Amino acid sequence: MKKLDIEFLVYEGEHFEVEFYFDENEDIVIWNDFLALSDKEQASFLARVEKLADSPPGTIHPKTIFNLEDDKDKIWAIKFGNNRFCSFFYEGGKIIITNAYKKQSQKNRKKENTQIKKASKFKLDYEKRAKKNDYYPEDKD
Secondary structure (H helix, E strand, O other): OEEOOOOOEEEEOOOOEEEEOEOOOOEEOOHHHHHHOOHHHHHHHHHHHHHHHHOOOOOOOOOOOEEEEEOOOOEEEEEEOOEEEEEEEEOOOEEEEEEEEEOOOOOOOHHHHHHHHHHHHHHHHHHHHHHOOOOOHHHHO
């Protein structure tokens, strides 16, 4: 994990800001998963992020690049190859990327479902801290 000595903002697009989620210890949970990607995979991920952030709200993207993984908690997956980066939308035009996993088969198996549940947990934590104005470091000053 990575402390917030790096920028958590991934991309500021025309319609959305995309950020990596960080926990209450200011660790970017997904950082090691991102660094484990090859240069080509990182480029694919960033291209997907840019496309999402530059698209107007309500744009329907192909399921091959962006798919609703959990309808109840509204967890989405940014998809490239067998990589899945879990994310959610938040008010004010934010897309928060929480955690990642590698897709092993057509259907979600237990391991994938565990990662989607983890994303839901991170979403709840983010929402709670953001509503209390206690998420961003500048909010704590």
